[in-house]
Amino acid sequence: xxxxxxxxxxxxxxxxxxxxxxxxxxxxxxxxxxxxxxxxxxxxxxxxxxxxxxxxxxxxxxxxxxxxxxxxxxxxxxxxxxxxxxxxxxxxxxxxxxxxxxxxxxxxxxxxxxxxxxxxxxxxxxxxxxxxxxxxxxxxxxxxxxxxxxxxxxxxxxxxxxxxxxxxxxxxxxxxxxxxxxxxxxxxxxxxxxxxxxxxxxxxxxxxxxxxxxxxxxxxxxxxxxxxxxxxxxxxxxxxxxxxxxxxxxxxxxxxxxxxxxxxxxxxxxxxxxxxxxxxxxxxxxxxxxxxxxxxxxxxxxxxxxxxxxxxxxxxxxxxxxxxxxxxxxxxxxxxxxxxxxxxxxxxxxxxxxxxxxxxxxxxxxxxxxxxxxxxxxxxxxxxxxxxxxxxxxxxxxxxxxxxxxxxxxxxxxxxxxxxxxxxxxxxxxxxxxxxxxxxxxxxxxxxxxxxxxxxxxxxxxxxxxxxxxxxxxxxxxxxxxxxxxxxxxxxxxxxxxxxxxxxxxxxxxxxx
Amino acid sequence: xxxxxxxxxxxxxxxxxxxxxxxxxxxxxxxxxxxxxxxxxxxxxxxxxxxxxxxxxxxxxxxxxxxxxxxxxxxxxxxxxxxxxxxxxxxxxxxxxxxxxxxxxxxxxxxxxxxxxxxxxxxxxxxxxxxxxxxxxxxxxxxxxxxxxxxxxxxxxxxxxxxxxxxxxxxxxxxxxxxxxxxxxxxxxxxxxxxxxxxxxxxxxxxxxxxxxxxxxxxxxxxxxxxxxxxxxxxxxxxxxxxxxxxxxxxxxxxxxxxxxxxxxxxxxxxxxxxxxxxxxxxxxxxxxxxxxxxxxxxxxxxxxxxxxxxxxxxxx
Numbered sequence: 001x002x003x004x005x006x007x008x009x010x011x012x013x014x015x016x017x018x019x020x021x022x023x024x025x026x027x028x029x030x031x032x033x034x035x036x037x038x039x040x041x042x043x044x045x046x047x048x049x050x051x052x053x054x055x056x057x058x059x060x061x062x063x064x065x066x067x068x069x070x071x072x073x074x075x076x077x078x079x080x081x082x083x084x085x086x087x088x089x090x091x092x093x094x095x096x097x098x099x100x101x102x103x104x105x106x107x108x109x110x111x112x113x114x115x116x117x118x119x120x121x122x123x124x125x126x127x128x129x130x131x132x133x134x135x136x137x138x139x140x141x142x143x144x145x146x147x148x149x150x151x152x153x154x155x156x157x158x159x160x161x162x163x164x165x166x167x168x169x170x171x172x173x174x175x176x177x178x179x180x181x182x183x184x185x186x187x188x189x190x191x192x193x194x195x196x197x198x199x200x201x202x203x204x205x206x207x208x209x210x211x212x213x214x215x216x217x218x219x220x221x222x223x224x225x226x227x228x229x230x231x232x233x234x235x236x237x238x239x240x241x242x243x244x245x246x247x248x249x250x251x252x253x254x255x256x257x258x259x260x261x262x263x264x265x266x267x268x269x270x271x272x273x274x275x276x277x278x279x280x281x282x283x284x285x286x287x288x289x290x291x292x293x294x295x296x297x298x299x300x301x302x303x304x305x306x307x308x309x310x311x312x313x314x315x316x317x318x319x320x321x322x323x324x325x326x327x328x329x330x331x332x333x334x335x336x337x338x339x340x341x342x343x344x345x346x347x348x349x350x351x352x353x354x355x356x357x358x359x360x361x362x363x364x365x366x367x368x369x370x371x372x373x374x375x376x377x378x379x380x381x382x383x384x385x386x387x388x389x390x391x392x393x394x395x396x397x398x399x400x401x402x403x404x405x406x407x408x409x410x411x412x413x414x415x416x417x418x419x420x421x422x423x424x425x426x427x428x429x430x431x432x433x434x435x436x437x438x439x440x441x442x443x444x445x446x447x448x449x450x451x452x453x454x455x456x457x458x459x460x461x462x463x464x465x466x467x468x469x470x471x472x473x474x475x476x477x478x479x480x481x482x483x484x485x486x487x488x489x490x491x492x493x494x495x496x497x498x499x500x501x502x503x504x505x506x507x508x509x510x511x512x513x
Numbered sequence: 514x515x516x517x518x519x520x521x522x523x524x525x526x527x528x529x530x531x532x533x534x535x536x537x538x539x540x541x542x543x544x545x546x547x548x549x550x551x552x553x554x555x556x557x558x559x560x561x562x563x564x565x566x567x568x569x570x571x572x573x574x575x576x577x578x579x580x581x582x583x584x585x586x587x588x589x590x591x592x593x594x595x596x597x598x599x600x601x602x603x604x605x606x607x608x609x610x611x612x613x614x615x616x617x618x619x620x621x622x623x624x625x626x627x628x629x630x631x632x633x634x635x636x637x638x639x640x641x642x643x644x645x646x647x648x649x650x651x652x653x654x655x656x657x658x659x660x661x662x663x664x665x666x667x668x669x670x671x672x673x674x675x676x677x678x679x680x681x682x683x684x685x686x687x688x689x690x691x692x693x694x695x696x697x698x699x700x701x702x703x704x705x706x707x708x709x710x711x712x713x714x715x716x717x718x719x720x721x722x723x724x725x726x727x728x729x730x731x732x733x734x735x736x737x738x739x740x741x742x743x744x745x746x747x748x749x750x751x752x753x754x755x756x757x758x759x760x761x762x763x764x765x766x767x768x769x770x771x772x773x774x775x776x777x778x779x780x781x782x783x784x785x786x787x788x789x790x791x792x793x794x795x796x797x798x799x800x801x802x803x804x805x806x807x808x809x810x811x812x813x814x815x816x817x818x819x820x821x822x823x824x825x826x827x828x829x830x
Contacts, residue, residue: 041597049595121563
């Protein structure tokens with residue numbers, strides 16, 4: 001019996017030791033732990049989720065990455081010029097680029113891709129190319145020149161053309177009836193820094209360096225998107241080196257990471273977190289009540305209580321994130337003032353109603369914010385009931401006018417052009433969750449969208465920010481930073497550039513030290 | 514027997530239809546659908562509508578159901594609306610992983626709990642019974658996610674004996690030792706999770722058998738304690754365990770969500786829950802359908818096993 005036991009122990013050790021020694025990743029493989037499985041049906045016109053867009057950026061290239069009027073990374077485009085009337089954009093394409101199957105990339109691919117987006121009504125970003133019955137037209141001038149012509153002036157044309165649109169190969173997809181649910185998506189042919197090597201459902205996507213990448217072969221040979229379901233175990237795996245990078249959901253967790261193994265990078269995702277008033281509720285019509293609520297809130301305390309360190313957030317006072325070129329701080333910021341809150345509360349007609357705050361259940365950040373808001377309002381003599389809801393149920397509640405809640409916690413990541421925020425605030429906006437209807441504000445957004453003079457546009461959108469603040473329907477709380485933790489052996493985060501949604505702008509720039 | 518089996522299978526068909534209608538109905542009763550879960554504020558209402566039309570969500574509920582049923586009957590499970598991936602492909606990739614995790618841990622839990630349950634039940638009130646009783650009480654009160662996190666922290670992170678994530682170390686997809694190393698911690702967690710309930714079941718069944726007249730008769734005849742337990746009591750104790758095993762069959766399809774999540778095990782559990790969260794109905798309906806089939810099959814197998822083990826039941830039919 002003893003012998004048998006000894007034999008089992010020896011066998012078990014023989015099994016364990018070589019495997020545990022092999023457990024860490026080698027230094028030509030970068031493993032990025034992501035919270036979902038993007039699936040292996042990535043097509044450049046139908047992808048819209050965070051993780052499938054990330055995989056798409058690894059496999060495909062856009063014409064250019066638009067990060068602002070003075071911050072454009074050219075990719076498949078080499079340059080462009082805009083006509084004087086602002087209606088036509090002529091794009092000059094990079095020559096000598098080849099698809100991963102060796103075929104040359106030409107203007108035909110660009111026209112094919114954008115034509116599909118314009119013609120397919122469910123394509124991601126389709127609506128930004130359609131103006132009523134008129135559509136943007138795309139034309140090939142020669143093999144390396146394309147023009148985009150918009151029927152009406154659109155200040156966001158450049159951003160719309162660059163954002164989330166990656167060029168697909170005409171010679172692969174031409175004549176296919178459907179682009180999503182298309183078997184060809186499982187073996188993508190792209191112009192991105194990597195090519196797909198293997199997809200294992202529920203486990204990982206493995207990419208190998210595209211040696212023909214037009215900006216030079218990536219520095220790391222193998223890139224893996226590993227699907228992780230649980231943040232806590234993924235953090236352990238990160239510190240152990242099983243994975244190299246992970247986004248940290250809760251700022252409180254970042255302090256727990258071993259700094260000898262991992263570095264946390266905090267970067268803006270241009271997300272604005274805010275408190276909104278539902279004007280369709282019968283209890284929120286009085287602007288004095290809304291202002292009393294806003295002045296009773298202590299933004300500094302609220303954000304520090306939620307994010308625990310100033311390294312992880314920036315106070316927000318406008319509907320635009322602080323990094324937006326059009327943002328202004330010259331607005332009513334509702335800085336905490338118990339006196340002003342009491343003054344406005346005294347002007348409220350009738351009894352002070354108990355307000356209901358709806359927020360997303362099981363979202364640690366929102367739960368913390370809700371509790372702090374409740375305490376701060378209680379100190380000002382305003383009672384707040386908390387109503388935790390399923391995320392999708394809450395969003396659906398926002399879309400319909402109703403009396404079920406008075407306040408809610410939300411957040412958005414919109415485009416760079418302030419015009420992209422119009423749908424949130426104009427009277428007939430598709431995402432006007434405030435049920436707001438204000439002629440002056442509508443006027444600013446209408447004027448801004450057709451104004452070609454940059455200085456005038458700046459003035460218009462700054463007025464829009466001031467007007468929205470005066471209406472006291474949105475209390476911008478925070479532009480929180482997204483936290484990416486990477487093992488200390490990985491370098492190149494500056495060159496790879498941390499950006500919203502995709503995490504890295506240029507995956508090819510990461511390297512092992 | 515063959516006639517009985519065919520009859521039971523035929524009876525299962527309307528039952529499956531009813532289950533699928535209820536499940537589909539519940540999904541439809543939700544005030545939102547899968548497109549709402551993937552829509553973003555900057556998505557125009559026209560695009561949302563176009564997506565609903567594309568996936569047939571603009572149709573009345575009964576038409577949507579009939580379309581699903583027609584596809585199902587022809588063996589087409591459809592595509593996930595969120596990832597656009599074929600449901601059949603996804604399930605085929607994940608089902609073996611789930612079976613690989615669930616089956617050994619369940620069999621292990623069953624074997625251990627039968628032994629512990631018999632020991633505790635046959636020595637009711639004794640020291641062994643008190644120890645086992647305490648252990649399963651503690652086990653029942655301890656959530657599996659906590660056990661999983663503790664094991665991961667100690668054996669995965671601190672001692673670095675076992676890997677933390679997934680099913681394979683990357684690049685070692687065909688390595689059996691590597692797979693076994695990844696299996697150890699989740700299997701231990703699931704086994705510990707299954708133990709308390711089954712031990713309690715076997716223990717109470719054993720105790721009730723010891724009150725039966727035949728045990729008293731055996732004692733009167735002077736049979737030894739072991740002879741009573743292994744020759745007489747065990748047969749009667751194990752009979753209801755067959756039902757327990759049969760009822761556990763659906764887990765082979767639905768997986769173990771919590772354990773799979775914590776260990777990033779690529780099984781059906783995490784896939785199913787992700788689909789439920791986003792109302793991805795082609796996925797939900799497919800997993801639900803196979804799980805219902807397994808419930809019915811589990812019951813049928815349990816009944817057949819009963820007939821084989823206990824001839825009295827066969828004559829009663």
